[in-house]
Amino acid sequence: MQNTLLFDNGVHKYYFLGWEEKQEEIIQTNQYLIVDGNEAILLDPGGAHVFPRVLANVSEIIEPSKITHIFYTHQDPDVTSGIILWLSIAENSKVYISNLWTRFLPHFGVYDKRRVVGIPDHGDTIKFKSGNTLELIPAHYLHSTGNFTLYDPVAKILFSGDIGACVFPEGKKYRDTENFDSHVKNLELFHKRYMTSNIACRKWVDIVGKKQIEMITPQHGAVMKKECAKRFLEWLKDLKCGVDLIDQFYGK
Numbered sequence: 569m570q571n572t573l574l575f576d577n578g579v580h581k582y583y584f585l586g587w588e589e590k591q592e593e594i595i596q597t598n599q600y601l602i603v604d605g606n607e608a609i610l611l612d613p614g615g616a617h618v619f620p621r622v623l624a625n626v627s628e629i630i631e632p633s634k635i636t637h638i639f640y641t642h643q644d645p646d647v648t649s650g651i652i653l654w655l656s657i658a659e660n661s662k663v664y665i666s667n668l669w670t671r672f673l674p675h676f677g678v679y680d681k682r683r684v685v686g687i688p689d690h691g692d693t694i695k696f697k698s699g700n701t702l703e704l705i706p707a708h709y710l711h712s713t714g715n716f717t718l719y720d721p722v723a724k725i726l727f728s729g730d731i732g733a734c735v736f737p738e739g740k741k742y743r744d745t746e747n748f749d750s751h752v753k754n755l756e757l758f759h760k761r762y763m764t765s766n767i768a769c770r771k772w773v774d775i776v777g778k779k780q781i782e783m784i785t786p787q788h789g790a791v792m793k794k795e796c797a798k799r800f801l802e803w804l805k806d807l808k809c810g811v812d813l814i815d816q817f818y819g820k
Contacts, residue, residue: 571625572743574783574791575723580604580700582723584743584791585625588618595646596741598787600727601626602720604696609637610658611718611727612787615649622650623657632657637694639704640665641729641787642712643672652677664694664704668714687716705775707731709768717776724782731772732800733758734789744783744791748799751790755800758788761817764810773805 569586576582585599599622600611608630613622626632635658640648643665651663655678665673667686678684685692687704694702703719711730718727734754736742745751763769784797792800 569743571628574785575720575725577722579698580722582720582725583629584785585622587741588621596736596788597646598785598789598791599625600785601629602702602723603630604700604722605698606634607636607696607698608634609639609694609702610635610654610661611639612641612647612729613638613650613654615646616653619650619653633660635661636696637661638663639694639716639718639727640669641707641717641727642666642715643669644712644730647729647787648676655683664692666712666714666716689714691716705772707768707772709764710772711762711764717772719776719779719781721779724780726776726779726781726784726797728784728786730762730787731804732784732786732789732792733762734786736789742790744793746793746796748792748796748803751792751796752803754789755803759804759807760809760813762810763807766806766808766812769804769807769809773801777801777805 571586572584574582574584581603583601597614599613602609638654638661662683662685664685664687667688670684670686691706692704700722705717705719707715707717717729735758781797784792
């Protein structure tokens with residue numbers, strides 16, 4: 569799939585970087601790029617297997633050397649296993665990941681931590697030279713113990729990582745949706761098993777629900793636009809999941 573421009577005000581742009589057309593046998597992932605003037609941030613660029621395609625998509629937009637930041641929501645291999653490749657290509661970039669996971673980066677081949685920024689538990693910001701700022705919002709225990717989401721107040725887009733991820737039926741992928749009633753059936757199983765508890769869901773929704781959100785862009789599945797994004801947050805806030813349902817998972 570080709571790049572899609574989700575937001576553009578002339579200076580600040582938010583891109584969906586497409587996906588593999590033949591990917592039924594592995595986990596489908598989404599990657600995004602925010603360009604702000606002569607700087608750019610790559611969001612969850614993915615594993616080594618998607619690196620050639622993502623690099624090709626990025627190169628259609630900017631020179632990889634202009635990537636100044638790479639943001640990882642959490643530690644999973646479908647998110648981070650391409651990190652050493654990106655550090656060599658995006659040679660002027662810094663990597664942002666939960667402080668909790670920085671000690672594990674040598675397992676991905678990253679021994680030099682000088683370009684690694686550990687995000688503190690309470691969150692942080694990333695500021696561009698233009699003055700535009702991105703907010704790194706805690707989402708701990710929503711799939712990962714050290715997890716962050718990223719809110720772009722210029723584009724009014726929330727990058728939610730694995731929160732909002734869906735599993736498509738084989739051969740029935742779609743890039744975006746505004747219809748929550750038809751979309752929720754692809755969300756439910758994943759969130760009930762991979763999200764830790766309703767307490768964690770409510771905590772995160774209480775924070776992001778105060779933001780102006782035009783779209784939610786997850787790392788898997790479809791972009792949720794406008795009313796669908798609002799309905800998703802309402803649904804997640806009341807969802808029983810993880811340890812709330814532990815007897816089901818143990819077969820009691």
